[in-house]
Amino acid sequence: MRPDLIALLPELVLAALAMVVLLAGLASGRARHGLLAGGALVSLAVTALALWYAAAATDPAARLFSGMFALDRFAVYFKALFLLSSALVILLSVDYLKRNDYRPGEYLALIMFATVGMMTMASGVNLAAIYVGLELMALSTYILAGYFRREVKSHEAATKYFVLGAFSSGVLLYGLSLIYGTTGTLDLGALTRALAAGKPATATVVGMALLACGFLFKVAAVPFHVWTPDVYEGAPTPITAFMSVGPKAAGFAMFLRVFLGGLAPLSASWIWLVGAAAVLTMIWGNVAALTQDNVKRMLAYSSIAHAGYALVGLVAGGAAGVNSVLFYMLVYTVTNLGAFGFVIMLESRGYAGETVTDYAGLARRHPGAAFGMLLFMLSLGGIPPTAGFMGKLYLFAAAVEAGYVWLVVVAVVMSAVSLYYYLRIVLQMYLRDGEGVEPAELVAAPWTERVIWACGAAVLVIGIVPAPFLAAARATAGVLGLS
Amino acid sequence: MGFATNLLNIICYVPLLGALVIIFLLRKEQTAAIKTVATVVAGLDFVLSLPLWFVYDPAGPAFQFSYVHDWIPAVGATYHVGVDGISVLLILLTTLLGFIAVYSSFTAINHRQKEYYVFLLLLQTGMLGVFISLDFVLFYVFWEAMLVPMYFLIGIWGGPRKLYAAIKFFLYTLFGSVLMLVGILTLYFYNSTGLQAIGLPGLGHAPTFDVTELFKIATQIPPHVQFWVFLAFFVGFAIKVPMFPFHTWLPDAHVEAPTAGSVILAGVLLKMGTYGFIRFSLPLLPDATRKAVPWVVALAIIGIVYGALVAMAQKDMKKLVAYSSVSHLGFVMLGMFALNPQGLTGSVLQMINHGLSTGGLFLLVGIVYERRHTRMISEYGGLAKVMPVYAMLFMVITMASIGLPTLNGFIGEFTILVGAFNRSTTWAVIAATSLVLGAGYMLWLYQRVFFGEITHDENKTLKDVNLREQWTLIPLIVLCFWIGIYPKPFFRILEPSIRRVVEVVDPGYMNHPELHLPAAAPAAHAQEE
Amino acid sequence: MITTTHYLVLSLILFTLGVVGLMVRRNFITVLMCIELMLNAANLNFIAFSRQLGDLTGQVFAVFVITIAAAEAAIGLGIIVALVRLKQTTDLDRVNVMEG
Amino acid sequence: MSWFLVHFAQLVFYVMAACVIAGAVGVIAFKSPVHAALSLLASFLGVAGLFVLMEAEFLAAVQVLVYAGGVMVLFLFVIMLVKARAIPREPQYVNRLVPAAVGLGVVLALLLGAGMWASVTGAPADAAALQRVAGVQLGNTEAVGWSLYRDYLLPFEVVSIVLLVAMIGAIVLGRKEPGKEGRA
Structure with a gap:
């Protein structure tokens, strides 16, 4: 096979298998949820194998498909992360799909297509490839947000997500056109060379700013976050879980690649922009989360706040900054999926499951899962010995090294504030007895619980023995044109 | 790699292991078995920690029983534990109070017992970890991880305002410790690559969080860096101590916590703040420490007087003891920031004394609380008639607390005053005057509770302390007398470690040989292993 | 002489009109049209720059943009149809069952 | 002859540009979605005309086929499907229009004033390059x-x-x- 095709093998395999799942779904209708989900999981596993093979067979420095595509360690890490998060989301969806009797085929295929889009984004070294990957991911996610069509809230979520998402794509695209026009290229490497040659034109800076706005929207940073709470609350919980990890991580992959790679010579112009966004995001996300009674909304604001922390890593830049964001995305993914898994478990257990008070006394009735949720909340708050602490330590260390001590002070103070709302949930689960809050119906959610267990174990393991995971998130220096 | 190398790990993780046994092997109905396991584990831990006392060699290297293992090579964090004289005493205090806390909870805790003992044991591991860590990341992990079980102890088994108190405790201490993290990172990068973007070049050493490595650069850190790092550490430690004006979480947490929680909180947790100062701030940031002396001492003296005055006005016994802690810890800080061997030695000794006497006071309050379910002083009176043994025990602990000669408090306070006097007569005079206040509120408390007529009928039938309750107190009382009558072994074990701190933080001081303590051993050269 | 700048100014005006429309109109269908206006503005830029630079990239990219715009429109209209079925309205202000 | 061509091209540009802008304004201003959709069509066709003027014939064809042919039909189809009762009346949108338009107008003026296009100078490249x-x-x-x-x-x-x-x-x-x- 040609090296191009070998490098693209994971995407090709996943897209092909997604179509198979789609067709199988059409053939089997509403039945066979388990079988189809199993098929989707096997597809993701096969893709992971293909990824392993492709990574071994491809020169990380090669630029394939006429300079569009790179399979460096940065890309491989993010692709593995996307496959992991999509697999967990599918596991979290199985019980949900079955209970609500929706067609599984299209749903699973859309998640897989979105994953293809994300993988393209992580590998793209040309703005055209990144843009089409982004749109593939975004369009799939719009549909998924509105997939559960009997729910009014789901519609509201899809509508808002679509309008604001399309708007941000328009802004991003306009920025892209300006950058293209003033530098004459969409290739990130050529872009760096063109920008390094001299003082950038005004139009280039404007284009960069518009691009940054579009990217900040995709990672749900303030002031482009307004869609997040409504969409997260309204969308079906498995989809909310998906949106909070996969597309967000993909957004950061793109952000790192474009801003630290292609636009690095403009860093003097964008660093204050992104830095200001990081500060606003951390403050607003955490402060707004303090008053939320709806757990999904609270998690939405919390995910906004976490985007702020990750932006700190972007501002820090350098190899340490990039590595810390990579590691943080892994930490955030397992923690957040675990937390959403708990919400899903409660919903499927017939609790109202959305307001904080529904969590009263759960530690007694579901001690295992509640302990998992305790770990997730501590991890999101950055308390050792959980993964979240290691993630933040690494992230903040990178920023201190780069000299952004004030930014880190804001970040640590806000993460102390965040404990207030994470502990509210813990407080309900452990410190209240929750008499009178009984489940309406008991439906088994075995897969959801298994995901909670797995994520809980991962949170502890990464928190106590972070070295191998840090090593995996490393070795990206040089990839983005850094050393 | 024998017993000695792993001793600290064993001491630290035995409680964790016990907690896991209780979680996985026992059902929550098996309360007797749970109590037995918890007591045995806590007792075993205390026994295991005793070799430290006998084997630790004051004349030997600075840190002993060391164990180093790779942990996060990517950032230069190692799993490094080890103890010096200061930490040996604090570890012994922790294991002893840990055992007493478990043993004293048998009848006080009646619901969710399994979780209770699990959290108590986890807390034990966290506290021990703080005292043995010689790596900043490891230290920080234990420092914060320990908040969680304490949060639950207050929040689940606490008094009426437990939720408020638990969250206040958690957020206050967390807020301080996150700033400390920024300080740690600054030190870390100063030692290695520097903070390039703000024009601070580093020293170019291999990146490490190892405290013993960082000690070596203490004198090379420029003053302005020291200042900011000191400030960051100060917020973290001062909240924990707690120093005035960061103390407001303490009365709430103490009053709402269950008896064992209060014992641990007062006995060990507060010491973590003072330990942080003496372990990190003083030897790592000597210039900033010297500059901060007037400010810290001022706060310490305000704390001493304020704590005593407020304690006097309390109607609730636990709250009274809580405010007395603010006063006593002000004393500890005063001694420490005298920055001479006497002050520092007295300060460490007073940490132990406060752990013993205040731990004892909380146990004593807990005993009557279990019987009457009130802690209001006005609810009692004339208890000496119905509970003579209790009254006697209470008297001894009270005397220990106010510093009567032949008891431990006297030795600690006296040494601190000597140290303070060497620095400034004014400090010593103010501090000494406040001792009168301390005696005042404690004796007044004693008088109101034990003397006079029995005004409440319920009190007439109160049972005296039973055997188990006596046994929770007797070790404390024995130790109080021991330190009060024959403190020399304690001085001996502390002296070289204290000397090492003073050599860094006030090198000029050591040039005056006549100021040395009589018990001083020949100055062992500070050497790192 | 019509220079590239003429086209760029025109595209900027078109883009601004799209953004204004998006902000002031609450009818989902009109909002969708405004998004199309923004994409068209970007395309005008791409083609103008392509001609200025003598580089085909802009034109090729514009093909992608048009295709994706069509896909976006299809999905947007699908959401509208579903919305009308459920709530009998295309008013974005009334698509609100959750508080702010 | 070339004089004529240059001026003819200018004429075509301004007519098309007017068509594009008028169409866009129509989209925002018309209350009836059918009218708005027809304005949008005018705008699309204007853009297609400009593409021809820039010698991007293929793009012009795609623009007409996909937008004018496909997307527009889709829009009209949906508008017919959802019927008039679903269309909001928007009585007060003009109030919102004025501040938004003023704000964006200022931004636009600032961008143009800041010499955003200063770097784009010189004649276009040889059309044959494309x-x-x-x-x-x-x-x-x-x-x-x-x-x-x-x-x-x-x-x-x-x-x-x-x-x-x-x-x-x-x-x-x-x-x-x-x-x-x-x-x-």
Whole structure:
């Protein structure tokens, strides 16, 4: 096979298998949820194998498909992360799909297509490839947000997500056109060379700013976050879980690649922009989360706040900054999926499951899962010995090294504030007895619980023995044109 | 790699292991078995920690029983534990109070017992970890991880305002410790690559969080860096101590916590703040420490007087003891920031004394609380008639607390005053005057509770302390007398470690040989292993 | 002489009109049209720059943009149809069952 | 003759530009979605005309076929489907229009005033450059086609998946869901 095709093998395999799942779904209708989900999981596993093979067979420095595509360690890490998060989301969806009797085929295929889009984004070294990957991911996610069509809230979520998402794509695209026009290229490497040659034109800076706005929207940073709470609350919980990890991580992959790679010579112009966004995001996300009674909304604001922390890593830049964001995305993914898994478990257990008070006394009735949720909340708050602490330590260390001590002070103070709302949930689960809050119906959610267990174990393991995971998130220096 | 190398790990993780046994092997109905396991584990831990006392060699290297293992090579964090004289005493205090806390909870805790003992044991591991860590990341992990079980102890088994108190405790201490993290990172990068973007070049050493490595650069850190790092550490430690004006979480947490929680909180947790100062701030940031002396001492003296005055006005016994802690810890800080061997030695000794006497006071309050379910002083009176043994025990602990000669408090306070006097007569005079206040509120408390007529009928039938309750107190009382009558072994074990701190933080001081303590051993050269 | 700048100014005006429309109109269908206006503005830029630079990239990219715009429109209209079925309205202000 | 051509091209540009802007204003201003859609069509066609003027014939054709032919029909179809009762009346949108328009007008003026286009100077490149691929002189359509399948193969394939997803989406979202609807 040609090296191009070998490098693209994971995407090709996943897209092909997604179509198979789609067709199988059409053939089997509403039945066979388990079988189809199993098929989707096997597809993701096969893709992971293909990824392993492709990574071994491809020169990380090669630029394939006429300079569009790179399979460096940065890309491989993010692709593995996307496959992991999509697999967990599918596991979290199985019980949900079955209970609500929706067609599984299209749903699973859309998640897989979105994953293809994300993988393209992580590998793209040309703005055209990144843009089409982004749109593939975004369009799939719009549909998924509105997939559960009997729910009014789901519609509201899809509508808002679509309008604001399309708007941000328009802004991003306009920025892209300006950058293209003033530098004459969409290739990130050529872009760096063109920008390094001299003082950038005004139009280039404007284009960069518009691009940054579009990217900040995709990672749900303030002031482009307004869609997040409504969409997260309204969308079906498995989809909310998906949106909070996969597309967000993909957004950061793109952000790192474009801003630290292609636009690095403009860093003097964008660093204050992104830095200001990081500060606003951390403050607003955490402060707004303090008053939320709806757990999904609270998690939405919390995910906004976490985007702020990750932006700190972007501002820090350098190899340490990039590595810390990579590691943080892994930490955030397992923690957040675990937390959403708990919400899903409660919903499927017939609790109202959305307001904080529904969590009263759960530690007694579901001690295992509640302990998992305790770990997730501590991890999101950055308390050792959980993964979240290691993630933040690494992230903040990178920023201190780069000299952004004030930014880190804001970040640590806000993460102390965040404990207030994470502990509210813990407080309900452990410190209240929750008499009178009984489940309406008991439906088994075995897969959801298994995901909670797995994520809980991962949170502890990464928190106590972070070295191998840090090593995996490393070795990206040089990839983005850094050393 | 024998017993000695792993001793600290064993001491630290035995409680964790016990907690896991209780979680996985026992059902929550098996309360007797749970109590037995918890007591045995806590007792075993205390026994295991005793070799430290006998084997630790004051004349030997600075840190002993060391164990180093790779942990996060990517950032230069190692799993490094080890103890010096200061930490040996604090570890012994922790294991002893840990055992007493478990043993004293048998009848006080009646619901969710399994979780209770699990959290108590986890807390034990966290506290021990703080005292043995010689790596900043490891230290920080234990420092914060320990908040969680304490949060639950207050929040689940606490008094009426437990939720408020638990969250206040958690957020206050967390807020301080996150700033400390920024300080740690600054030190870390100063030692290695520097903070390039703000024009601070580093020293170019291999990146490490190892405290013993960082000690070596203490004198090379420029003053302005020291200042900011000191400030960051100060917020973290001062909240924990707690120093005035960061103390407001303490009365709430103490009053709402269950008896064992209060014992641990007062006995060990507060010491973590003072330990942080003496372990990190003083030897790592000597210039900033010297500059901060007037400010810290001022706060310490305000704390001493304020704590005593407020304690006097309390109607609730636990709250009274809580405010007395603010006063006593002000004393500890005063001694420490005298920055001479006497002050520092007295300060460490007073940490132990406060752990013993205040731990004892909380146990004593807990005993009557279990019987009457009130802690209001006005609810009692004339208890000496119905509970003579209790009254006697209470008297001894009270005397220990106010510093009567032949008891431990006297030795600690006296040494601190000597140290303070060497620095400034004014400090010593103010501090000494406040001792009168301390005696005042404690004796007044004693008088109101034990003397006079029995005004409440319920009190007439109160049972005296039973055997188990006596046994929770007797070790404390024995130790109080021991330190009060024959403190020399304690001085001996502390002296070289204290000397090492003073050599860094006030090198000029050591040039005056006549100021040395009589018990001083020949100055062992500070050497790192 | 019509220079590239003429086209760029025109595209900027078109883009601004799209953004204004998006902000002031609450009818989902009109909002969708405004998004199309923004994409068209970007395309005008791409083609103008392509001609200025003598580089085909802009034109090729514009093909992608048009295709994706069509896909976006299809999905947007699908959401509208579903919305009308459920709530009998295309008013974005009334698509609100959750508080702010 | 060339004088005439230059002026004719100018005339065409201004007519088309007017068409584009008037169409865009119409989209915002018309209350009736049908009128708005027809304005949008005018705008699309104007853009297509400008593409021709810039010698991007292939793009102009795509613009007419996809937008004017496909997307517009889709819009009109949906507008007919949802019927008038679903269209909001928006009585006070003018109030919102004024501040928004003023704000964006200021931004626009600032951008133009800041010399945003100062770097774009000089005459456009030789049009023949746009019809050449790997040194071979072709027509515009062929050149774009070559480029699409050769240099831009990867995005092209991804875009084809995007279209597939859009198809799935339109079906999934548009089809009637059996069972109880409108559960809150």
